[in-house]
Amino acid sequence: MDNNVAVDIHQSREIVAFHVADQGFCIDIGYVREIRGWTPTTVLPHAPDYVKGMMNLRGTVLPVVDLSLRLGLGVTNPSPRHVIIIVMLDERMVGLLVEAVSDILNLPHDDMKPTPDVASGATRNFIEGVFTIEDKMIRAIDVARILPARQGHTTC
Numbered sequence: 001m002d003n004n005v006a007v008d009i010h011q012s013r014e015i016v017a018f019h020v021a022d023q024g025f026c027i028d029i030g031y032v033r034e035i036r037g038w039t040p041t042t043v044l045p046h047a048p049d050y051v052k053g054m055m056n057l058r059g060t061v062l063p064v065v066d067l068s069l070r071l072g073l074g075v076t077n078p079s080p081r082h083v084i085i086i087v088m089l090d091e092r093m094v095g096l097l098v099e100a101v102s103d104i105l106n107l108p109h110d111d112m113k114p115t116p117d118v119a120s121g122a123t124r125n126f127i128e129g130v131f132t133i134e135d136k137m138i139r140a141i142d143v144a145r146i147l148p149a150r151q152g153h154t155t156c
Helices: 121-126
Strands: 012-020 023-027 030-039 051-057 060-064 083-089 093-097 100-106 128-131 136-141
Touching: 012 083, 012 093, 012 136, 051 093, 060 100, 100 128
Parallel strands: 023 136, 060 093
Antiparallel strands: 012 023, 012 100, 030 083, 051 060, 083 093, 128 136
């Protein structure tokens, strides 16, 4: 085995790759707490349209974001094949509804390229960069910007 090919863990980034609206995206694995199969949510009145509802995760009630709708790719009609990626940012836990998790990858930091300047401001707000793996492009989501904004005393 050629040791020069190995990825240095100190200069790499571990990501969870998944599909939303038949397109490839990823998030840093450090945000991921668990991946669960789809279960119906309870409507959360007056929530933003991209909040699918709320779910109970072992006694913790958390919002579930329709990531497709949040990214402007249309509403997801969840089925048993969909999954919810539970992410944690600061002290907030949120579920991200996606089609499927495709892989966990360890990639060099340098492999992430900037989002093209021709992308809209909204796209650049949510996407921190792009990885090219073989012939596929995977957009890296900025988790801090994708989550619902905190408002007063709510947990969303």
